[in-house]
Amino acid sequence: MFDFSFGELMVVGLVALVVLGPERLPKAARFTGLWVRRARAQWYSVKSELEQELASDELRRSLHAGRDAMREAEGQLRDFAGDIERPAPAPEATPVPAPTREPEPALASAPDEQAPAADTRRDD
Numbered sequence: 001m002f003d004f005s006f007g008e009l010m011v012v013g014l015v016a017l018v019v020l021g022p023e024r025l026p027k028a029a030r031f032t033g034l035w036v037r038r039a040r041a042q043w044y045s046v047k048s049e050l051e052q053e054l055a056s057d058e059l060r061r062s063l064h065a066g067r068d069a070m071r072e073a074e075g076q077l078r079d080f081a082g083d084i085e086r087p088a089p090a091p092e093a094t095p096v097p098a099p100t101r102e103p104e105p106a107l108a109s110a111p112d113e114q115a116p117a118a119d120t121r122r123d124d
Contacts, residue, residue: 020028 016028017025
């Protein structure tokens with residue numbers, strides 16, 4: 001909490017010894033220790049009370065969120081149950097057209113090409 005070095009504490013002790021004297025210094029140290037303990041106990045009490053309040057507030061928020069989620073799930077289940085219980089509408093009688101077969105495409109014939117004439121000449 002406070003950052004005091006050993007040297008600083010020695011200076012404070014020497015000043016207290018000079019100001020109070022050796023007769024009153026032990027009594028003053030006990031009195032100061034008593035007040036430091038009381039202040040520390042009060043601080044811890046306030047700290048723990050604040051932590052408990054925050055924890056209960058967080059728990060309360062968590063419970064509200066859980067309750068809202070449960071209500072939402074219940075509503076969805078009721079909607080789903082209502083959809084299941086409701087009879088399905090009868091399908092309308094619409095005539096189904098008979099399937100027609102399309103003629104198969106004719107094989108594409110190659111364009112009229114003249115085949116090269118066989119070489120009938122003889123080379124003798």
